Amino acid sequence: MFELLKEQPEDKILMLMQAYREDPREAKIDLGVGVYKNAEGKTPIMRAVKAAEKQLWEVEETKSYTGLAGDVGFADAMFDLLIGDACPRDCVAAAATPGGTGAVRQGFDMIRMANREARVFVSDPTWPNHLSILKHMEMHIQPYRYFDSETRSVNFAGMIEDIADARVGDVVLLHGCCHNPTGANLTLEQWQQVIDTLLKTGATPMIDIAYQGFGDGLAEDAAGLRMVVAQMPEVLIAASCSKNFGVYRERTGLLLAVAQDKVRRQANQGMLNYLNRQNYSFPPDHGARLVTMVLQDDALRMDWEEEVREIREGVLALRQQLAGELARLTNSDRFAFVAEHRGMFSRLGATPEQVEAMRVSHGVYMVGDSRINMAGLNKDSVPVLAEAMVAAGV
Missing domain, CATH: 3.40.640.10 (Type I PLP-dependent aspartate aminotransferase-like (Major domain))
Structure with a gap:
Protein backbone atom coordinates (compact mmCIF):
# COMPACT_ATOMS: atom_id res chain seq x y z
CA MET A 1 0.00 0.00 0.00
CA PHE A 2 2.86 2.42 0.67
CA GLU A 3 3.62 2.65 -3.04
CA LEU A 4 0.48 4.79 -3.24
CA LEU A 5 1.98 7.49 -1.03
CA LYS A 6 3.07 10.67 -2.76
CA GLU A 7 6.51 12.10 -2.08
CA GLN A 8 6.19 15.28 -0.02
CA PRO A 9 8.12 18.47 -0.85
CA GLU A 10 11.22 19.04 1.24
CA ASP A 11 11.11 21.65 3.98
CA LYS A 12 12.86 24.76 2.65
CA ILE A 13 14.43 25.68 5.98
CA LEU A 14 15.77 22.16 6.48
CA MET A 15 17.20 22.28 2.95
CA LEU A 16 18.83 25.60 3.79
CA MET A 17 20.36 24.08 6.94
CA GLN A 18 21.82 21.25 4.89
CA ALA A 19 23.29 23.62 2.30
CA TYR A 20 24.83 25.71 5.09
CA ARG A 21 26.45 22.66 6.68
CA GLU A 22 27.95 21.61 3.34
CA ASP A 23 29.38 25.08 2.59
CA PRO A 24 33.15 24.90 3.30
CA ARG A 25 33.58 28.66 3.80
CA GLU A 26 34.58 29.62 7.34
CA ALA A 27 32.98 33.08 7.16
CA LYS A 28 29.50 31.84 6.27
CA ILE A 29 26.50 33.20 8.21
CA ASP A 30 23.35 31.22 9.08
CA LEU A 31 20.33 33.53 9.34
CA GLY A 32 17.75 30.92 8.39
CA VAL A 33 17.19 28.63 11.38
CA GLY A 34 14.71 30.15 13.84
CA VAL A 35 16.49 29.44 17.12
CA TYR A 36 18.21 31.89 19.44
CA LYS A 37 22.00 31.96 19.30
CA ASN A 38 24.41 33.93 21.43
CA ALA A 39 27.42 35.87 20.12
CA GLU A 40 29.40 32.61 19.90
CA GLY A 41 26.73 31.02 17.73
CA LYS A 42 25.58 28.67 20.49
CA THR A 43 22.07 28.04 21.85
CA PRO A 44 22.87 27.84 25.57
CA ILE A 45 20.84 26.35 28.38
CA MET A 46 19.51 29.28 30.38
CA ARG A 47 21.01 29.70 33.85
CA ALA A 48 17.73 29.35 35.75
CA VAL A 49 16.72 26.32 33.72
CA LYS A 50 20.06 24.64 34.45
CA ALA A 51 19.63 25.36 38.16
CA ALA A 52 16.06 24.03 38.13
CA GLU A 53 17.23 20.88 36.37
CA LYS A 54 19.77 20.23 39.10
CA GLN A 55 17.10 20.70 41.76
CA LEU A 56 14.70 18.42 39.92
CA TRP A 57 17.31 15.67 39.70
CA GLU A 58 17.58 15.73 43.48
CA VAL A 59 13.86 15.66 44.31
CA GLU A 60 12.09 13.90 41.43
CA GLU A 61 10.84 10.51 42.56
CA THR A 62 8.89 9.19 39.58
CA LYS A 63 8.66 9.24 35.82
CA SER A 64 5.03 8.15 35.85
CA ASP A 297 10.78 30.16 42.66
CA ASP A 298 11.58 33.84 43.34
CA ALA A 299 15.33 33.52 42.89
CA LEU A 300 15.12 31.40 39.75
CA ARG A 301 12.49 33.66 38.26
CA MET A 302 14.56 36.78 38.93
CA ASP A 303 17.57 35.23 37.19
CA TRP A 304 15.43 34.01 34.28
CA GLU A 305 13.88 37.44 33.77
CA GLU A 306 17.35 38.98 33.82
CA GLU A 307 18.60 36.55 31.16
CA VAL A 308 15.54 37.17 28.99
CA ARG A 309 16.29 40.90 29.31
CA GLU A 310 19.91 40.28 28.26
CA ILE A 311 18.76 38.31 25.21
CA ARG A 312 16.18 40.95 24.25
CA GLU A 313 18.61 43.82 24.57
CA GLY A 314 21.27 41.90 22.68
CA VAL A 315 18.96 41.36 19.72
CA LEU A 316 17.83 45.00 19.82
CA ALA A 317 21.48 46.09 19.76
CA LEU A 318 22.07 43.96 16.65
CA ARG A 319 19.01 45.52 15.02
CA GLN A 320 20.29 49.02 15.73
CA GLN A 321 23.78 48.14 14.53
CA LEU A 322 22.48 46.70 11.25
CA ALA A 323 20.17 49.64 10.61
CA GLY A 324 23.05 52.04 11.32
CA GLU A 325 25.48 50.14 9.08
CA LEU A 326 22.97 50.11 6.21
CA ALA A 327 22.28 53.81 6.68
CA ARG A 328 26.01 54.48 6.43
CA LEU A 329 26.49 52.36 3.32
CA THR A 330 23.38 53.58 1.47
CA ASN A 331 23.23 57.13 2.79
CA SER A 332 19.48 56.60 3.32
CA ASP A 333 17.05 55.61 6.05
CA ARG A 334 15.15 53.02 4.02
CA PHE A 335 16.36 50.25 6.35
CA ALA A 336 15.28 52.03 9.55
CA PHE A 337 12.53 49.41 9.87
CA VAL A 338 15.14 46.88 11.00
CA ALA A 339 15.59 48.78 14.27
CA GLU A 340 11.85 49.31 14.62
CA HIS A 341 10.90 45.64 14.26
CA ARG A 342 10.86 43.39 17.30
CA GLY A 343 11.77 39.80 18.08
CA MET A 344 14.14 37.46 16.34
CA PHE A 345 12.95 37.99 12.78
CA SER A 346 12.78 40.65 10.10
CA ARG A 347 11.91 40.43 6.43
CA LEU A 348 14.43 42.51 4.49
CA GLY A 349 12.49 42.89 1.26
CA ALA A 350 15.08 41.16 -0.95
CA THR A 351 14.02 39.18 -4.00
CA PRO A 352 14.82 35.45 -4.25
CA GLU A 353 17.50 36.35 -6.78
CA GLN A 354 19.10 38.80 -4.37
CA VAL A 355 18.93 36.22 -1.57
CA GLU A 356 20.72 33.73 -3.79
CA ALA A 357 23.35 36.32 -4.75
CA MET A 358 24.10 36.97 -1.08
CA ARG A 359 24.50 33.24 -0.48
CA VAL A 360 26.79 32.68 -3.47
CA SER A 361 28.98 35.77 -3.09
CA HIS A 362 29.06 36.30 0.68
CA GLY A 363 28.04 32.99 2.28
CA VAL A 364 24.98 34.63 3.83
CA TYR A 365 22.17 32.10 4.24
CA MET A 366 18.57 33.25 4.68
CA VAL A 367 15.11 32.00 3.70
CA GLY A 368 14.11 32.78 0.11
CA ASP A 369 11.57 35.40 1.17
CA SER A 370 14.45 37.29 2.87
CA ARG A 371 13.39 36.54 6.42
CA ILE A 372 16.43 36.67 8.66
CA ASN A 373 16.98 35.49 12.22
CA MET A 374 18.60 38.49 13.90
CA ALA A 375 19.99 36.20 16.60
CA GLY A 376 22.10 34.51 13.93
CA LEU A 377 24.22 37.67 13.79
CA ASN A 378 26.91 39.08 16.05
CA LYS A 379 28.67 42.44 16.07
CA ASP A 380 31.34 41.13 13.66
CA SER A 381 28.96 39.59 11.13
CA VAL A 382 26.56 42.56 10.94
CA PRO A 383 28.89 44.52 8.59
CA VAL A 384 29.24 41.42 6.40
CA LEU A 385 25.45 41.17 6.01
CA ALA A 386 25.12 44.89 5.35
CA GLU A 387 27.77 44.77 2.62
CA ALA A 388 26.16 41.68 1.09
CA MET A 389 22.78 43.42 0.99
CA VAL A 390 24.18 46.51 -0.70
CA ALA A 391 26.21 44.45 -3.18
CA ALA A 392 23.09 42.45 -4.09
CA GLY A 393 21.09 45.64 -4.64
CA VAL A 394 18.57 45.05 -1.85
Whole structure:
Protein backbone atom coordinates (compact mmCIF):
# COMPACT_ATOMS: atom_id res chain seq x y z
CA MET A 1 0.00 0.00 0.00
CA PHE A 2 2.86 2.42 0.67
CA GLU A 3 3.62 2.65 -3.04
CA LEU A 4 0.48 4.79 -3.24
CA LEU A 5 1.98 7.49 -1.03
CA LYS A 6 3.07 10.67 -2.76
CA GLU A 7 6.51 12.10 -2.08
CA GLN A 8 6.19 15.28 -0.02
CA PRO A 9 8.12 18.47 -0.85
CA GLU A 10 11.22 19.04 1.24
CA ASP A 11 11.11 21.65 3.98
CA LYS A 12 12.86 24.76 2.65
CA ILE A 13 14.43 25.68 5.98
CA LEU A 14 15.77 22.16 6.48
CA MET A 15 17.20 22.28 2.95
CA LEU A 16 18.83 25.60 3.79
CA MET A 17 20.36 24.08 6.94
CA GLN A 18 21.82 21.25 4.89
CA ALA A 19 23.29 23.62 2.30
CA TYR A 20 24.83 25.71 5.09
CA ARG A 21 26.45 22.66 6.68
CA GLU A 22 27.95 21.61 3.34
CA ASP A 23 29.38 25.08 2.59
CA PRO A 24 33.15 24.90 3.30
CA ARG A 25 33.58 28.66 3.80
CA GLU A 26 34.58 29.62 7.34
CA ALA A 27 32.98 33.08 7.16
CA LYS A 28 29.50 31.84 6.27
CA ILE A 29 26.50 33.20 8.21
CA ASP A 30 23.35 31.22 9.08
CA LEU A 31 20.33 33.53 9.34
CA GLY A 32 17.75 30.92 8.39
CA VAL A 33 17.19 28.63 11.38
CA GLY A 34 14.71 30.15 13.84
CA VAL A 35 16.49 29.44 17.12
CA TYR A 36 18.21 31.89 19.44
CA LYS A 37 22.00 31.96 19.30
CA ASN A 38 24.41 33.93 21.43
CA ALA A 39 27.42 35.87 20.12
CA GLU A 40 29.40 32.61 19.90
CA GLY A 41 26.73 31.02 17.73
CA LYS A 42 25.58 28.67 20.49
CA THR A 43 22.07 28.04 21.85
CA PRO A 44 22.87 27.84 25.57
CA ILE A 45 20.84 26.35 28.38
CA MET A 46 19.51 29.28 30.38
CA ARG A 47 21.01 29.70 33.85
CA ALA A 48 17.73 29.35 35.75
CA VAL A 49 16.72 26.32 33.72
CA LYS A 50 20.06 24.64 34.45
CA ALA A 51 19.63 25.36 38.16
CA ALA A 52 16.06 24.03 38.13
CA GLU A 53 17.23 20.88 36.37
CA LYS A 54 19.77 20.23 39.10
CA GLN A 55 17.10 20.70 41.76
CA LEU A 56 14.70 18.42 39.92
CA TRP A 57 17.31 15.67 39.70
CA GLU A 58 17.58 15.73 43.48
CA VAL A 59 13.86 15.66 44.31
CA GLU A 60 12.09 13.90 41.43
CA GLU A 61 10.84 10.51 42.56
CA THR A 62 8.89 9.19 39.58
CA LYS A 63 8.66 9.24 35.82
CA SER A 64 5.03 8.15 35.85
CA TYR A 65 2.46 9.90 33.69
CA THR A 66 0.96 13.23 34.63
CA GLY A 67 -2.72 13.90 33.81
CA LEU A 68 -4.01 14.06 30.25
CA ALA A 69 -3.73 17.84 30.35
CA GLY A 70 -0.32 17.80 32.02
CA ASP A 71 0.56 19.16 35.43
CA VAL A 72 -1.90 21.74 36.77
CA GLY A 73 0.98 23.73 38.28
CA PHE A 74 2.40 24.31 34.78
CA ALA A 75 -0.94 25.61 33.52
CA ASP A 76 -1.28 27.89 36.55
CA ALA A 77 2.23 29.31 36.17
CA MET A 78 1.77 29.92 32.43
CA PHE A 79 -1.65 31.50 33.03
CA ASP A 80 0.00 34.05 35.31
CA LEU A 81 2.80 34.71 32.82
CA LEU A 82 0.53 35.08 29.80
CA ILE A 83 -2.84 36.32 31.03
CA GLY A 84 -2.18 37.78 34.47
CA ASP A 85 -5.29 39.50 35.77
CA ALA A 86 -6.97 39.93 32.37
CA CYS A 87 -9.58 37.32 33.32
CA PRO A 88 -10.31 34.89 36.19
CA ARG A 89 -8.36 31.62 36.22
CA ASP A 90 -11.62 29.64 36.37
CA CYS A 91 -12.53 30.93 32.91
CA VAL A 92 -9.57 29.16 31.33
CA ALA A 93 -9.09 25.53 30.32
CA ALA A 94 -5.54 24.46 29.56
CA ALA A 95 -3.59 21.46 28.31
CA ALA A 96 0.14 20.91 27.98
CA THR A 97 1.33 20.04 24.48
CA PRO A 98 4.52 18.92 22.71
CA GLY A 99 5.83 22.42 22.03
CA GLY A 100 4.06 25.42 20.59
CA THR A 101 3.53 23.50 17.37
CA GLY A 102 1.56 20.88 19.30
CA ALA A 103 -0.55 23.66 20.81
CA VAL A 104 -1.24 25.12 17.37
CA ARG A 105 -2.23 21.71 16.01
CA GLN A 106 -4.50 20.97 18.97
CA GLY A 107 -6.07 24.41 18.63
CA PHE A 108 -6.83 23.82 14.96
CA ASP A 109 -8.26 20.42 15.85
CA MET A 110 -10.55 22.01 18.45
CA ILE A 111 -11.73 24.53 15.85
CA ARG A 112 -12.44 21.79 13.34
CA MET A 113 -14.43 19.78 15.87
CA ALA A 114 -16.49 22.86 16.76
CA ASN A 115 -17.14 23.85 13.13
CA ARG A 116 -15.89 21.89 10.13
CA GLU A 117 -16.78 24.84 7.89
CA ALA A 118 -14.72 27.32 9.89
CA ARG A 119 -12.45 29.57 7.90
CA VAL A 120 -9.12 30.31 9.57
CA PHE A 121 -7.96 33.83 8.69
CA VAL A 122 -4.16 33.84 8.54
CA SER A 123 -1.80 36.80 8.16
CA ASP A 124 0.03 37.18 4.85
CA PRO A 125 2.77 36.23 5.51
CA THR A 126 2.75 33.94 8.52
CA TRP A 127 4.83 31.16 10.04
CA PRO A 128 4.91 28.56 7.23
CA ASN A 129 3.89 25.71 9.54
CA HIS A 130 0.54 27.42 10.19
CA LEU A 131 -0.32 26.95 6.53
CA SER A 132 1.25 23.50 6.32
CA ILE A 133 -0.81 22.17 9.24
CA LEU A 134 -4.04 23.77 8.03
CA LYS A 135 -3.56 22.34 4.54
CA HIS A 136 -2.76 18.90 5.95
CA MET A 137 -5.96 19.05 8.01
CA GLU A 138 -7.90 20.21 4.92
CA MET A 139 -9.21 23.26 6.74
CA HIS A 140 -10.37 26.44 5.04
CA ILE A 141 -7.59 29.06 4.84
CA GLN A 142 -8.40 32.74 4.33
CA PRO A 143 -5.35 35.02 4.07
CA TYR A 144 -5.55 38.58 5.35
CA ARG A 145 -3.20 41.39 4.39
CA TYR A 146 -0.62 42.12 7.06
CA PHE A 147 2.80 43.17 5.77
CA ASP A 148 3.49 45.98 3.32
CA SER A 149 6.58 44.91 1.40
CA GLU A 150 7.26 48.50 0.32
CA THR A 151 7.20 50.16 3.74
CA ARG A 152 8.18 46.96 5.62
CA SER A 153 5.47 47.76 8.16
CA VAL A 154 1.99 46.49 9.01
CA ASN A 155 -0.63 47.08 6.31
CA PHE A 156 -3.18 47.76 9.00
CA ALA A 157 -5.91 49.21 6.80
CA GLY A 158 -5.74 46.10 4.61
CA MET A 159 -5.74 43.84 7.67
CA ILE A 160 -8.88 45.40 9.14
CA GLU A 161 -10.66 45.37 5.80
CA ASP A 162 -9.91 41.68 5.33
CA ILE A 163 -10.74 40.39 8.82
CA ALA A 164 -14.02 42.37 8.73
CA ASP A 165 -15.20 39.67 6.29
CA ALA A 166 -14.99 37.03 9.03
CA ARG A 167 -18.22 35.78 10.54
CA VAL A 168 -19.50 33.77 13.47
CA GLY A 169 -17.82 30.36 13.40
CA ASP A 170 -14.63 31.68 11.76
CA VAL A 171 -11.27 32.08 13.51
CA VAL A 172 -8.73 34.88 13.08
CA LEU A 173 -5.19 33.73 13.84
CA LEU A 174 -3.03 36.48 15.38
CA HIS A 175 0.62 36.60 16.44
CA GLY A 176 0.85 37.64 20.09
CA CYS A 177 4.16 39.50 19.60
CA CYS A 178 7.35 39.45 17.51
CA HIS A 179 5.52 38.55 14.29
CA ASN A 180 7.13 35.65 12.45
CA PRO A 181 8.44 36.13 9.75
CA THR A 182 8.31 39.93 9.53
CA GLY A 183 9.05 41.33 13.01
CA ALA A 184 6.36 43.99 12.40
CA ASN A 185 3.99 44.23 15.37
CA LEU A 186 0.62 45.81 16.08
CA THR A 187 0.45 48.82 18.40
CA LEU A 188 -1.93 48.67 21.38
CA GLU A 189 -4.25 51.07 19.54
CA GLN A 190 -4.29 48.68 16.59
CA TRP A 191 -4.94 45.73 18.90
CA GLN A 192 -8.03 47.56 20.13
CA GLN A 193 -9.27 48.10 16.59
CA VAL A 194 -8.76 44.41 15.86
CA ILE A 195 -10.82 43.56 18.96
CA ASP A 196 -13.58 45.98 17.94
CA THR A 197 -13.68 44.40 14.48
CA LEU A 198 -13.85 40.85 15.86
CA LEU A 199 -16.64 41.81 18.26
CA LYS A 200 -18.64 43.13 15.30
CA THR A 201 -18.08 40.02 13.20
CA GLY A 202 -18.53 37.43 15.96
CA ALA A 203 -15.36 35.62 14.84
CA THR A 204 -13.09 33.97 17.43
CA PRO A 205 -9.45 35.02 17.87
CA MET A 206 -6.65 32.48 18.20
CA ILE A 207 -3.33 33.88 19.37
CA ASP A 208 -0.01 32.15 18.74
CA ILE A 209 2.58 33.53 21.16
CA ALA A 210 6.05 32.03 20.87
CA TYR A 211 8.43 34.89 21.74
CA GLN A 212 7.12 36.56 24.89
CA GLY A 213 9.92 38.63 26.39
CA PHE A 214 11.94 38.91 23.19
CA GLY A 215 10.19 42.07 21.95
CA ASP A 216 9.73 44.86 24.48
CA GLY A 217 9.41 42.94 27.76
CA LEU A 218 7.44 40.08 29.30
CA ALA A 219 4.43 42.19 30.28
CA GLU A 220 4.67 44.46 27.24
CA ASP A 221 4.69 41.51 24.83
CA ALA A 222 1.57 40.07 26.47
CA ALA A 223 -0.34 43.37 26.51
CA GLY A 224 -2.23 42.80 23.25
CA LEU A 225 -3.12 39.24 24.21
CA ARG A 226 -4.43 40.44 27.58
CA MET A 227 -6.59 43.06 25.89
CA VAL A 228 -8.13 40.36 23.70
CA VAL A 229 -8.72 38.02 26.65
CA ALA A 230 -10.35 40.77 28.71
CA GLN A 231 -12.80 41.80 25.98
CA MET A 232 -13.59 38.79 23.80
CA PRO A 233 -16.10 36.10 24.83
CA GLU A 234 -13.82 33.28 23.60
CA VAL A 235 -10.11 33.06 22.81
CA LEU A 236 -7.68 30.25 21.97
CA ILE A 237 -4.02 30.75 22.91
CA ALA A 238 -1.14 28.57 21.70
CA ALA A 239 1.96 29.25 23.78
CA SER A 240 5.53 28.04 23.34
CA CYS A 241 8.33 27.92 25.92
CA SER A 242 10.99 26.93 23.40
CA LYS A 243 12.46 30.38 22.90
CA ASN A 244 12.04 32.34 26.11
CA PHE A 245 13.07 29.36 28.27
CA GLY A 246 15.46 27.84 25.72
CA VAL A 247 13.90 24.37 26.10
CA TYR A 248 13.58 23.68 22.37
CA ARG A 249 14.19 19.93 22.50
CA GLU A 250 12.00 19.44 25.59
CA ARG A 251 8.92 20.33 23.47
CA THR A 252 7.12 22.47 26.01
CA GLY A 253 3.90 24.20 25.03
CA LEU A 254 0.40 24.96 26.26
CA LEU A 255 -3.00 25.41 24.66
CA LEU A 256 -5.46 27.60 26.56
CA ALA A 257 -9.17 28.00 25.84
CA VAL A 258 -10.66 31.15 27.40
CA ALA A 259 -14.42 31.46 27.83
CA GLN A 260 -16.00 34.33 29.74
CA ASP A 261 -18.98 32.01 30.28
CA LYS A 262 -17.53 29.97 33.14
CA VAL A 263 -19.98 27.14 32.45
CA ARG A 264 -18.06 26.49 29.22
CA ARG A 265 -14.75 25.95 31.01
CA GLN A 266 -15.50 22.39 32.09
CA ALA A 267 -16.62 21.40 28.59
CA ASN A 268 -13.56 23.06 27.07
CA GLN A 269 -11.26 21.27 29.52
CA GLY A 270 -12.90 17.97 28.64
CA MET A 271 -12.32 18.69 24.95
CA LEU A 272 -8.64 19.53 25.49
CA ASN A 273 -8.19 16.32 27.49
CA TYR A 274 -9.92 14.35 24.73
CA LEU A 275 -7.72 15.84 22.00
CA ASN A 276 -4.56 15.05 23.95
CA ARG A 277 -5.76 11.47 24.41
CA GLN A 278 -6.42 11.02 20.69
CA ASN A 279 -3.08 12.45 19.59
CA TYR A 280 -0.43 11.46 22.13
CA SER A 281 -2.26 10.62 25.38
CA PHE A 282 -0.08 12.22 28.05
CA PRO A 283 2.02 15.27 27.18
CA PRO A 284 5.77 15.50 27.94
CA ASP A 285 6.49 16.82 31.42
CA HIS A 286 10.22 17.45 31.87
CA GLY A 287 10.36 20.87 30.21
CA ALA A 288 7.02 21.88 31.71
CA ARG A 289 8.29 20.95 35.16
CA LEU A 290 11.40 23.08 34.70
CA VAL A 291 9.38 26.06 33.47
CA THR A 292 7.05 25.72 36.46
CA MET A 293 9.95 25.62 38.89
CA VAL A 294 11.54 28.70 37.36
CA LEU A 295 8.30 30.68 37.42
CA GLN A 296 7.39 29.71 40.98
CA ASP A 297 10.78 30.16 42.66
CA ASP A 298 11.58 33.84 43.34
CA ALA A 299 15.33 33.52 42.89
CA LEU A 300 15.12 31.40 39.75
CA ARG A 301 12.49 33.66 38.26
CA MET A 302 14.56 36.78 38.93
CA ASP A 303 17.57 35.23 37.19
CA TRP A 304 15.43 34.01 34.28
CA GLU A 305 13.88 37.44 33.77
CA GLU A 306 17.35 38.98 33.82
CA GLU A 307 18.60 36.55 31.16
CA VAL A 308 15.54 37.17 28.99
CA ARG A 309 16.29 40.90 29.31
CA GLU A 310 19.91 40.28 28.26
CA ILE A 311 18.76 38.31 25.21
CA ARG A 312 16.18 40.95 24.25
CA GLU A 313 18.61 43.82 24.57
CA GLY A 314 21.27 41.90 22.68
CA VAL A 315 18.96 41.36 19.72
CA LEU A 316 17.83 45.00 19.82
CA ALA A 317 21.48 46.09 19.76
CA LEU A 318 22.07 43.96 16.65
CA ARG A 319 19.01 45.52 15.02
CA GLN A 320 20.29 49.02 15.73
CA GLN A 321 23.78 48.14 14.53
CA LEU A 322 22.48 46.70 11.25
CA ALA A 323 20.17 49.64 10.61
CA GLY A 324 23.05 52.04 11.32
CA GLU A 325 25.48 50.14 9.08
CA LEU A 326 22.97 50.11 6.21
CA ALA A 327 22.28 53.81 6.68
CA ARG A 328 26.01 54.48 6.43
CA LEU A 329 26.49 52.36 3.32
CA THR A 330 23.38 53.58 1.47
CA ASN A 331 23.23 57.13 2.79
CA SER A 332 19.48 56.60 3.32
CA ASP A 333 17.05 55.61 6.05
CA ARG A 334 15.15 53.02 4.02
CA PHE A 335 16.36 50.25 6.35
CA ALA A 336 15.28 52.03 9.55
CA PHE A 337 12.53 49.41 9.87
CA VAL A 338 15.14 46.88 11.00
CA ALA A 339 15.59 48.78 14.27
CA GLU A 340 11.85 49.31 14.62
CA HIS A 341 10.90 45.64 14.26
CA ARG A 342 10.86 43.39 17.30
CA GLY A 343 11.77 39.80 18.08
CA MET A 344 14.14 37.46 16.34
CA PHE A 345 12.95 37.99 12.78
CA SER A 346 12.78 40.65 10.10
CA ARG A 347 11.91 40.43 6.43
CA LEU A 348 14.43 42.51 4.49
CA GLY A 349 12.49 42.89 1.26
CA ALA A 350 15.08 41.16 -0.95
CA THR A 351 14.02 39.18 -4.00
CA PRO A 352 14.82 35.45 -4.25
CA GLU A 353 17.50 36.35 -6.78
CA GLN A 354 19.10 38.80 -4.37
CA VAL A 355 18.93 36.22 -1.57
CA GLU A 356 20.72 33.73 -3.79
CA ALA A 357 23.35 36.32 -4.75
CA MET A 358 24.10 36.97 -1.08
CA ARG A 359 24.50 33.24 -0.48
CA VAL A 360 26.79 32.68 -3.47
CA SER A 361 28.98 35.77 -3.09
CA HIS A 362 29.06 36.30 0.68
CA GLY A 363 28.04 32.99 2.28
CA VAL A 364 24.98 34.63 3.83
CA TYR A 365 22.17 32.10 4.24
CA MET A 366 18.57 33.25 4.68
CA VAL A 367 15.11 32.00 3.70
CA GLY A 368 14.11 32.78 0.11
CA ASP A 369 11.57 35.40 1.17
CA SER A 370 14.45 37.29 2.87
CA ARG A 371 13.39 36.54 6.42
CA ILE A 372 16.43 36.67 8.66
CA ASN A 373 16.98 35.49 12.22
CA MET A 374 18.60 38.49 13.90
CA ALA A 375 19.99 36.20 16.60
CA GLY A 376 22.10 34.51 13.93
CA LEU A 377 24.22 37.67 13.79
CA ASN A 378 26.91 39.08 16.05
CA LYS A 379 28.67 42.44 16.07
CA ASP A 380 31.34 41.13 13.66
CA SER A 381 28.96 39.59 11.13
CA VAL A 382 26.56 42.56 10.94
CA PRO A 383 28.89 44.52 8.59
CA VAL A 384 29.24 41.42 6.40
CA LEU A 385 25.45 41.17 6.01
CA ALA A 386 25.12 44.89 5.35
CA GLU A 387 27.77 44.77 2.62
CA ALA A 388 26.16 41.68 1.09
CA MET A 389 22.78 43.42 0.99
CA VAL A 390 24.18 46.51 -0.70
CA ALA A 391 26.21 44.45 -3.18
CA ALA A 392 23.09 42.45 -4.09
CA GLY A 393 21.09 45.64 -4.64
CA VAL A 394 18.57 45.05 -1.85
